[in-house]
Amino acid sequence: MTPLAPLAFTAPTINYGLFAPVLFVLGAACVGILVEAFAPRALRFQIQVALSLIALAAAFVNLVLNWGIASRALIDPVTVGQVVTGSLIHDGATQVMWAMLLGFGFVSLLLFAERRVHGGVTAFTPMAAATPGSKAETEAAEAGLEHTEAFPLALFSLSGMLLIVAANDLLTMFVALEILSFPLYVLCGLARHRRLLSQESALKYFLLGSGASAMLLFGVALVFGYSGSFAYDGIVTAVTLSQESDRLLIGGVALIAVGLLFKIGAVPFHAWVPDVYQGAPTPVTSFMAVCTKIAAAGALLRIFYVCFGGARLTWQPVIAAVAILTMIVGTVVAIVQTDIKRLLAYSSVAHAGFLLTAVTGAATTQSGLADGQLGSVGAILFYLIGYGFATIGCFAVVTVVRAHGREATELSQWAGLGRRYPVIGISMVILLLSLAGIPLTAGFVGKFAVFTAAWQGGYWWLALVAVLVSVVAVYIYLRVIIVLFFREPAGEAEVTIAGPMTLIVLAISLIGTLVLGIAPAPVTNVIAQAAEFLHAVAG
Amino acid sequence: MNDPYIVLAAILFTIGLVGFLIRRNALVIFMSVELMLNACNLVFISMSQVHGILDGQVAAFFVMVVAAAEVVVGLSIILMIYRSRRSTSVDNLTAMKH
Numbered sequence: 001m002t003p004l005a006p007l008a009f010t011a012p013t014i015n016y017g018l019f020a021p022v023l024f025v026l027g028a029a030c031v032g033i034l035v036e037a038f039a040p041r042a043l044r045f046q047i048q049v050a051l052s053l054i055a056l057a058a059a060f061v062n063l064v065l066n067w068g069i070a071s072r073a074l075i076d077p078v079t080v081g082q083v084v085t086g087s088l089i090h091d092g093a094t095q096v097m098w099a100m101l102l103g104f105g106f107v108s109l110l111l112f113a114e115r116r117v118h119g120g121v122t123a124f125t126p127m128a129a130a131t132p133g134s135k136a137e138t139e140a141a142e143a144g145l146e147h148t149e150a151f152p153l154a155l156f157s158l159s160g161m162l163l164i165v166a167a168n169d170l171l172t173m174f175v176a177l178e179i180l181s182f183p184l185y186v187l188c189g190l191a192r193h194r195r196l197l198s199q200e201s202a203l204k205y206f207l208l209g210s211g212a213s214a215m216l217l218f219g220v221a222l223v224f225g226y227s228g229s230f231a232y233d234g235i236v237t238a239v240t241l242s243q244e245s246d247r248l249l250i251g252g253v254a255l256i257a258v259g260l261l262f263k264i265g266a267v268p269f270h271a272w273v274p275d276v277y278q279g280a281p282t283p284v285t286s287f288m289a290v291c292t293k294i295a296a297a298g299a300l301l302r303i304f305y306v307c308f309g310g311a312r313l314t315w316q317p318v319i320a321a322v323a324i325l326t327m328i329v330g331t332v333v334a335i336v337q338t339d340i341k342r343l344l345a346y347s348s349v350a351h352a353g354f355l356l357t358a359v360t361g362a363a364t365t366q367s368g369l370a371d372g373q374l375g376s377v378g379a380i381l382f383y384l385i386g387y388g389f390a391t392i393g394c395f396a397v398v399t400v401v402r403a404h405g406r407e408a409t410e411l412s413q414w415a416g417l418g419r420r421y422p423v424i425g426i427s428m429v430i431l432l433l434s435l436a437g438i439p440l441t442a443g444f445v446g447k448f449a450v451f452t453a454a455w456q457g458g459y460w461w462l463a464l465v466a467v468l469v470s471v472v473a474v475y476i477y478l479r480v481i482i483v484l485f486f487r488e489p490a491g492e493a494e495v496t497i498a499g500p501m502t503l504i505v506l507a508i509s510l511i512g513t514l515v516l517g518i519a520p521a522p523v524t525n526v527i528a529q530a531a532e533f534l535h536a537v538a539g
Numbered sequence: 540m541n542d543p544y545i546v547l548a549a550i551l552f553t554i555g556l557v558g559f560l561i562r563r564n565a566l567v568i569f570m571s572v573e574l575m576l577n578a579c580n581l582v583f584i585s586m587s588q589v590h591g592i593l594d595g596q597v598a599a600f601f602v603m604v605v606a607a608a609e610v611v612v613g614l615s616i617i618l619m620i621y622r623s624r625r626s627t628s629v630d631n632l633t634a635m636k637h
Contacts, residue, residue: 171594171601174605175601178605185616186612196634197635199620199623202616202619203616206613207565214576214579217579218579218582221578221586222545225542228592228594229594
C-alpha cells in the first residue's frame, strides 16, 4: 500500500460561457421549486410554463451562439501531479446532443402544459399523496388542484440528461444518471387517471432503476480499482499500459453496460419499459421515450468509443448479440400488443435494438472513416432525431384520443378513428410510417444511416439481420393503420379538441418527420461535421 | 489483483444482488440495493488506498449523497403504494400484465 498523497485541492476552472445551457435549465428548475413555495396557487401553472419554456429557449439560443467554438473541457480540475481532461467535455457530439435534448425537452414540455384535452387541468394528479379514490383526492380534484411540480421535476431530469452526454469521467456520469432518474421516478407516479397503474409504474421503475444504477456503480468501482482513475483518458491510458489481469476491467465494463442498456431499454433489461410507459402520464412517457433514450445512448456511445475503445477489449460481439435480441423481442412482442401505449413501448425497445447495430459497427474517424461522412455517432444521432419526432407525435395523438374523459389506449377503441377524424388519422399514419422506416420519412433515412454504419464497421451480417427484422417491424405499424382506417368505427373513442400546445407539438413532429425524410442533407451535414467525440484533450 | 477488500465487496454486492432478485417485499428489495451501494463504497475506499489517491474517498461521499436522495424518492413511492394497497409486496404489482 502506498501512502495517500497529501490533501490538496485546486479549484476547478469552469467555462461558464459554454456551460450556460446546463446552468439555465438547472437554475430554472431551482427557481421553479421556489415558485411552488411562494407563488399563489392560481398563478403557479402560468409561471411554471413560462419559466421552463423560456429557460429551454434561452439555453438553446446560447448553444447556437456557441456553435462554432472549438471543443474543450467544460470543467477542468487540476489534480495533484496530473492534469485530467475534466469532468465535462464540450465537443461536437455534446453540442448536437444538447441541441436534441433541449429541442425535444421543449416539445415534451408543451405536452406537459396541455390543459384543454383534460378539461381545463393538466395531465397530472390533483394530489399525489392522497390514496386513490379517497375523499381527499376527490376534494382536491373538485378544487381544480394540480401538481405543477411536474415542470421543475422535468427540468431537473433534463439537466441530468445534459450532464450525462457531456460527462467525461465515470463519477460524473453516475451522478448525472441519478439526477436524470430520480425526478422521472416521481413523475411516473403523477398520472391523473388510473392512479393505481401510475403508482405501480413508479414503483417498478424505481426498484428496477435503482438496482440497475447500483450495478452500474459497482462497475464504476471495479474500473476505478483497475485503473486508479475516473477520468476517461486516465482509464484509456491504464487499459493500454496496464500489465495486470483484465478480470476487474471486464467485470466493470459489463456492469456499466448493464446500467446504461437498462436506461436505453435493451433486451434483457427491458422488462420495465412497457409497464412504465403504460402507467406514466402520457406527456411524461413521451419525455422518457425520447429524451432518456438520447441521453442514455449518448452516454453509452461516449463510454464505449472514448473510454473502452482500446484494443484490449472486444465488446462488439456482446453488443451485437444484445442488438439482435432487442430487435427481435421488441418487434415480435409489439405485434401482439392490444394497448397503444404498450405497443409504442415495445416499438421503442425495437428501435433501441436498431440503434445498437450502429453502436456495434463503431464506424468512427478513429476506425478510418472519412471526414464529413456520417459515422456511427452521427447515424445514431440522426436516427434518434427521426425517432424522437415520430414518437412525440404519436404520444401527442394518444393524449387526444379519449373516451369517457380518459385516454382511450385500447387499440380496439381506435377502430375507424381515421375515417371519422381524417386529419388526426393521416397525421398518425405519417408518424407510424416514419417509425416503420418507409421512404420519404425521417425514419427511413435514420434506419439507412444506422445500417450503413453497422456495415461500414464490418458487421454486414448484423445489418442484414436488422434489415430483415425491420421488414417484420413494418407490420406493427401497418396493424395500427388498418385499425384506424379499415375497421368499422366502434363509436366509443373520440378525438377531443386540443389546445394550442398539443397542436404545436403535432405540427412540429409532422414537419420534422417529413422535412428530414425528404431533404435530410442540411441536418446530416451539420451532424457529420460536428458529431465526433473528442478523444484526448491536453490540459 | 486479489485484494481481500475486493473479495469482501464482491460478496456484499452478491448478497445485495441476490436479495434484489429474490425478495418480494419492496422495502427489503430497496435495502438490498443500499447494500449494493455500500459494497461499491468499500471498493472505492480500499482502491483509493491501493492506488494512493484520494479520488475514491471523494467518490464515496458522492455515493452517500446519492443514496440519501434515493431513500427520499424511494420511501415516498413505497409509502404511496402502501397507503393505496396496504401491502408492499411486489407480487401484487400485476395490474398491467398482459
